[in-house]
Amino acid sequence: MDNKTILQIAIHQSAIDLSCQPDDFRSLQNKVVISSENAEARKYLTLPFFCHLVSYGNNIVASVDTSVVDIVDSYINKFEVGHCFETPNLYVLNKALEKHGMQVCFVAEYFLPDLEQLTLLPCDYDLKILKPDELTDLYVTEWENALCEDRKHLDVLAVGAYDQGKLIGLAGCSADCESMWQIGVDVLPDYRKQGIGAALTSALALEIIELGKVPFYCCAWSNLRSVRNAIKSGFSPAWVELTAKSKAFVDQLNQ
Template sequence: MEDNNVLFKVKEQLAKDYNCKIEEFNNNNENLITELKIMEGRRKYSNDKEILKILIINGKAVISADNCIKDWCIENLSKIPGEWMFLYSVLRRIDKKLNEFGYEIENTHHYYLPNNTNNIDINDFKLKWYEKDDIFQFKGDDRFDEAFAFNNNYPDTLAVAAIDDNGNILGMAGASEDSDIMWQIGVNVLPVAKGKKIGSIIVQALKNEILRRGKIPFYGTIESHIISQKVALKAGFYPTFAEIKVRKLKNEK
C-alpha cells in the first residue's frame, strides 16, 4: 500500500470520526468545528456518550462537539492554531469547561503512519506470531498491558513476540482493530531485554504484516514518552495527526 493511498484512507476514516469531508482537511489552516455525530464505521474507544473530540492534522484543528459545548468551542477555540492546541494553558481551559458537564480530558496522543515496509534484521531472537484467538492466553498478563487492550470496542487482532533460544518472551507487539481499515500497534519490552532494539524490530515486523494484509497500521504515543517516539521512528513510521480524547469524570470516593 503506497504512502499516498495510506494517507487518503486514513483521512477517509478521520472524516467519519469527525463528521466532515476529506477535502476539509486540506483547504486551509482555519479550524473546523462540526456537530458530533455517531457515524457508521467510526472509531469507538468508550461506551460513554461523547461530547467533544479534537483532531490536529495539517496544522489545523478539527473539533467535533456536542450541542452542549459547540458554541463555547466556536467562541474560544476557533482562532487557536492547531499547532498550539495542546499548550497546557489551552488544555486547562478546555478541561475546566468539560468539568461543567461531568467530563474531563483523558489524554492527548499523537499518531504515526507507516512510511513503507522494510527488511528486518534479527540476530539474537526469533519471532512468534499470534492470531486473534491465540491472544486471549495473555489476558491478565500485566507484562503486555500496552500490547493488548482486551476491549470489545477495539479488539486485539494480531501480535508478534520476540522469543529467545529458551522460548522466553522478550517483547510483544500487538495490534487492535480500531476500525475496519486502521489497526493500532502497542508494544511492551520486558526489562531483561531493554536496550536491544527489540521494540522497534517487533513493531516494524507487525507493521509490515498489517500492510501485507491490506490494513493500515498506526502507532500512538504521548508527548512525554520520548522512548516510544523513537521506537515509532526506527520502525518506519512518521508523525501525522494528534487527538484530544475526553471521558466522564470518575466519581470521587
C-alpha cells in the same frame, strides 16, 4: 499502497469518527461539527463525543455536543493550532468544559508508516507470527500494551520475540476499524534497549500492510520511549487528538 494512499485512508477514518468530511482536515480553516454515533468508527471510541479535537497539522476539526459549539469554536480560533493541544492554552478549554461537568482527559499523537522508511529491522531473537488462537494465555500485565483484554475479539495478529522459547517481547494489533489496525508493543524490562521493540513493530506493520490494512501507532508525545520506537520502526507523526471526558471518569483514572 503508498504514503499518499495511507494518509487518505487515515483522514477518511477520522472523518467517520468525527462526523465530518475528509476535506475538512485539509482546509486551512478550523471547523466545528456535531458529533454522532457511527458503527464504522474506531471500536474503542465512545460516541457521540462531548468535545474531541483532531488536527493533521493544517487546522483543527472539533466534533462536539451541541451545548459547547460556541465555546469550542471560540477556543480553536483564538490560539494557534498546535497550542490548542497543550498548556497553558489548554487551561482555557478545560475551565470552560468544567462548567458542563467535563474535563480534558486524553491527548495523544498518532503515527502512520512511512513506506520509504519502513523495513524489516534485525533482531537477535527469534520472531514468530501469532494468530488469535495463540494469544489466549497472553492477556497478562506484561503484554497489556500489545493486547487488550477488554476487546480480545479485536486482537487479530501479533509478532512475538523469543529467547530460547521464552516470550520476551510482543507486538499486537487490534482491528479497530475496517481499514486500520492499531499496533501496541511490550518488551520485558531485562531485554529493553536492544532494538527488539522496533523489530517487532516493523515486522507487524509489514504483515498488516501485506493484508491490505493500514497500521497505525499511538502514544502520548511525552512518552519518549514509545515515540522513539515509532520513529525507529519506520513511522512518522500524522495527526493529534484531544478528548474530553466526564469529571467522574477523569477522577476514576487518577485514583
